[in-house]
Amino acid sequence: MTIAYELGDSLYLNITNRCVNECQFCVRDYKDGVGGYNLWLDEEPTSDEVIAAIQEQKALDQYREIVFCGYGEPLIRLEVVIKVAKWLRNYDVAIRVDTNGLANLIHERNVTPDLEGLVDVISISLNAKNANKYQQLCNPEFGSDSFPAILEFTEECKKYIPRVVLSVVNYPTTSIYECRKIANNLGVEFRVRQYSGSDAEKDE
Numbered sequence: 283m284t285i286a287y288e289l290g291d292s293l294y295l296n297i298t299n300r301c302v303n304e305c306q307f308c309v310r311d312y313k314d315g316v317g318g319y320n321l322w323l324d325e326e327p328t329s330d331e332v333i334a335a336i337q338e339q340k341a342l343d344q345y346r347e348i349v350f351c352g353y354g355e356p357l358i359r360l361e362v363v364i365k366v367a368k369w370l371r372n373y374d375v376a377i378r379v380d381t382n383g384l385a386n387l388i389h390e391r392n393v394t395p396d397l398e399g400l401v402d403v404i405s406i407s408l409n410a411k412n413a414n415k416y417q418q419l420c421n422p423e424f425g426s427d428s429f430p431a432i433l434e435f436t437e438e439c440k441k442y443i444p445r446v447v448l449s450v451v452n453y454p455t456t457s458i459y460e461c462r463k464i465a466n467n468l469g470v471e472f473r474v475r476q477y478s479g480s481d482a483e484k485d486e
């Protein structure tokens with residue numbers, strides 16, 4: 283069971299296989315993992331198991347950043363992210379979360395203040411220019427509430443996290459120009475991820 287794995291100069295943490303979306307482009311639909319790692323979990327790791335998996339890797343100062351990721355949506359396991367990030371704060375390494383931006387709907391409250399001081403970068407999947415397109419592309423469990431919730435989550439993250447990035451997958455139906463405008467209007471960074479391209483571009 284792969285909990286911690288290296289991609290490039292980053293260490294990724296695979297803390298859940300659960301997600302509230304079923305995106306058309308989700309890598310989980312056509313691969314068992316990325317970078318040669320099988321990322322299907324037999325069971326979700328506890329915080330202690332995540333920390334133990336990190337300790338089996340190289341010294342933390344050898345990594346550019348530690349990334350809370352999937353194979354699923356990491357902020358479903360908010361408590362694990364918080365506990366492990368607090369432990370990581372003992373080391374001089376940047377902490378990133380890759381998320382679908384739906385954590386406030388998942389937890390039915392604004393969770394972004396919980397991440398203050400613990401997360402340096404948050405990469406939020408926007409993936410569509412409006413709610414209709416988002417529903418078509420991402421089949422969200424929360425339906426039409428999802429897209430506006432992502433925009434609101436992004437605004438909230440700006441208050442607590444130093445770097446906020448909105449990202450899109452370079453999927454045939456994605457309007458990259460419109461999505462970039464949304465990121466510009468929100469005053470956050472924008473990144474295009476390659477569809478089924480580099481393993482390092484696995485999101486959430």
Ligand code: SF4
Pocket residue numbers: 301302303304305307308309310352353354355382407420485486
């Ligand atoms: S949000 Fe991420 S993990 Fe969830 S279905 Fe979409 S691409 Fe897959």
